[in-house]
Amino acid sequence: MSSPVRMPKPTCxxxxxxxxxxxxxxxxxxxQRIRQPVVVVSIVGLYRTGKSYLMNRLAGKRTGFSLGSTVQANTKGIWMWCVPYPDRKDQTLVLLDTEGLGDAEKGDTQNDTWIFALxxxxxxxxVYNSMGTIDQNAMDQLHYVTELTERIKAKASPGGGAGGSLEDxxxxxRFFPSFAWTLRDFTLQLELNGKPITEDEYLENAxxxxKGDTPDVRLFNLPRKCIRFFFPTRKCFIFDRPTSRKNLHRLEQMEESELEPDFVEQANQFYNxxxxxxxxxTLPGGHVxxxxxxxxxxxxxxxxxSSGKVPCMESAVxxxxxxxxxxxxxxxxxCYGKLMGQRLSLPTESVPELLGIHAKxxxxxxxxxxxxxxxxxxxxxxxxxxxxxxxxxxxxCRRNEQESIKRCQALLATLCVELEEKVHSGVYSRPNGHQQFVDDLKAVEERYRREPKKGVMAEEALKQFLEGKEAVGRAILQSxxxxxEKEKQMEEARAQVEAAQREQEIQRQRQTELEQKMQDRERSYEENVQQLMAKMEQDREQLLEEQKKMMDSRLAEQEALLNEGFQKEARQMREEVQRxxxxxxxxxxxxxxxRALGGLVTFGTLILPGIAGKAVGVVTNLFRRL
Structure with a gap:
């Protein structure tokens, strides 16, 4: 796992x-250089509401994201700051500070909606950041959430049409984040019907x-439904004003001790x-x-x-x-090539030795x-x-054979130097010279067999060597x-029998090697199926856990809707739970x-040589074992 990227400051x-x-x-x-899992915290909200200050503090800095000190929006687009995650050395915290929504100078709310959707x-x-209380004005300003189903598709549709609905x-x-609403410069007492309430209770009450079905009621309910249906994990934080109005322009330079103590405590609760x-x-299914x-x-x-299409989360994934x-x-x-390069020294003494290294x-x-x-x-x-x-x-395997042949040929060339010299000097061109030639050739063969590390082609190289000497032997025999004449014929017949035996031995060796490779293919196939099944079982558990969380949130929402007297919406939740x-x-x-293993089973039965008819059995046995 790579170390987290350290950025000295944010970038667009x-x-x-x-x-x-x-x-x-x-x-x-x-x-792209961050190979660690990332935790992505985004902040959105109206411009000039102090979003950047919170993000700087999450980064552990006083400055970084531009705060600005005028009525003009400072951040344009979406800015990013990647920092090491506090107390999670194997993760990176990615902070996204978004362009302020509702800037009158832009004159185009479409752009704001896309920033929010992204x-x-x-x-x-x-994190949704706003000023003051959660009233109807605050909800109206959060109209971007009501447009999410028009701006984002959850699943690809055959016609490629836009959007989904609250029913989906x-x-x-499966895709949406957890939600936190931060209320800045909050001045009300947290009370309901004369009793103190928490920030979260304040949010849920808001x-x-x-009840009703008039246009005004539907308009009132829509943003609330969207937040409740899309973001089951919700949290609310309130903040007092950090300092006096005259000091706000130098907020970046102020020490924590100069800020209002209540604000500091509230901010620390938010950061924690x-x-x-x-x-x-994560992506649906739990992939990090x-x-x-x-x-x-x-x-x-x-x-x-940018192409004018509606982003589809399923298609993107x-x-x-x-x-x-x-x-x-x-x-x-x-990785395989690197490991083989480190562990494999050619030639190997046998095919199983190479296959064993390959398997690991x-x-x-x-x-x-x-x-x-x-x-x-x-x-x-x-x-x-x-x-x-x-x-x-x-x-x-081919390289192993080539290296073995080269080593064996070099060894035989060294061992038969004396024999070659005798042939060239005519030592064997005399009575009984053929027997001496045969004895010397046998001595070369025996010395060759005693030499270690010849590799898998030792017998093939010896066969080729002896075949190369057959013409010389016949010439010596005839002279x-x-x-x-009868003895010469018998000697030729003996030589042919030995050559046939060598060929049979090599054919047996080749057949054995083929069987060893076939067994290795079966081992490889079983290893692939076994690891795939383990991964699929893990994915299945993650999917079931994901489904359970969604059902729990829907059941809780269904109960809340029933308590509030909204039968139709509660019925919708019940149908979603049933699905x-x-x-x-x-x-x-x-x-x-x-069913999910279908592709690998088909490959095993129809494509992978030597596995036909066994793949289904391999899978069945693994199922029984698991």
Whole structure:
């Protein structure tokens, strides 16, 4: 895991130039270098409400994001600051400070809505910052939340049409962040019906719906429904004014001891909550987002918005999975190559020795692939990984044979120097010379066999060597006057029998090696299935946990709506709970995993050589074992 990126100051992530949004390469480059999980905290709200001050404090600094000291909005677009997460060394905190909403100088509320939508899409915790109390005016200013279903699609639709609806709110829950409302310069007493209440109770009371079906009532209820339906995890914080009005322009320079004590205590409560409760940014199914993945999400969403289309969260995740899975294959294959380079010394004494090293390296590389890949539903990328490693293994086997042949040929050339000299000097061209030649050749063979580390082609190299000497042997045999014609024929027959025996031995060796490779393919296939099933079981548990949280939030909302007397909305919640329960029941069935393994089973039975007919059995046995 890489160390977190340390940024000395914020940089612009998404530019807003004359109403057109675009990404900033420098900021994307920073994110792409972060391989750690990221916790993304975004802040949105009207301009000149002190958003940047809170974000600077979350970064542990007094300055950074521009505060400004005039009535003009300072932040344009979305600015980013990546800092090490306090007390979480394996995570990076990504702070996003957004352009102030409602700036009259822009004259285009469309742009504000997109800024708000992007903050929702990118963050794991969303902070909405406003001034004063939660009254109807504050709700009216939060109209951006009512437009989310028009600006964002949860699932891809066949026609590619825009948006969803409140009825689809469960689908949005899979993607949306937790929500915190910060109220600045709050002056009221926290009381309800003469009794003290908490900030959270104040927020929930402000989110209560009105009964009726008039246009005014629907307008009143819509933003409240959106917050309640889209953000089940809600929190409220109130802040006194930090200092006197005349000192606000130098807030950045002021020490904490110069600020109002109540404000300091309230701010610390806010910081502690954000630090303790904010979770890693995740995708549906629980896949953790790294800085690298966040950069891809930013690019995908901004490009979609710039093209005039409606961002679809499901499509963005699938596109991200496509890119990330391709990268996972490359990383895993590179890992395999690195490990083989470190552990494999060619030539090996046997094929099983090479296959054993390959198996260990493959297992570790497969773990690398599994850790990074996600939503590879048909196992297309895992199959590509398997094919690539099988090809690499075969290449190592070929290189192993080549290295062995070269070493054996060099050894034989050294061992037969004396024999070659005798042939050239005519030592064997005399009566009984053939027997001496045969004895010397046997001596070379015996010395050759005693030499270690010849590799897998030792017998093949010896066969080739002896075949090369057959013509010389026949010539010596025919010129040996001490032998009769019958003896010469018998000697030739003996030599042919020995050659045939050598060929048979090599064929047996090749058949054994083929069987060993076949067994290794079966082992590889089983390892892939086993690791995939373990990952899928983990994914299933995460999905069920995600479903449970959504059902719990919907049940709580259903109960609240019933208590408030809103039968129709409560019925809608009940229907959503039922859909979630049915989906959970389907996921719990064993057949869910079996169907999900379809791509790998098909690959095993139809494509991978030597596995035909065994793949289903391998999967079935693994299911029984698990």
């Amino acid at each position: 992530l998404i530019q807003n130039h004359r109403g057109r949004l675009s990404t900033c390469p420098e900021a994307l480059g920073v994110l 903050a929702v899409l990118l963050s794991s915790t969303l 709110s469960s689908e949005y829950l 989110l209560k719906l009105k 909550y954000i630090f303790w409760t904010s979770k890693e940014k 987002v790294t800085g690298h993945l966040l950069a891809k999400l930013v690019e995908t969403y901004v490009e979609t918005i 699938l596109a991200l999975a496509e890119m990330e899975n391709a990268a996972a294959v490359e990383e895993a294959v590179a 390296c493959e297992k570790e590389a497969l773990q690398v692939f599994m850790a990074r890949a996600f939503k590879d539903d048909e196992q297309r990328f895992q199959i590509k990984f398997m094919k690539t490693l099988d090809d690499r293994k075969e290449e190592y 040996d006057t001490a032998l009769t 979630l329960r049915e989906e959970s029941d389907r996921v719990k069935k064993p057949s869910f995993l079996e």
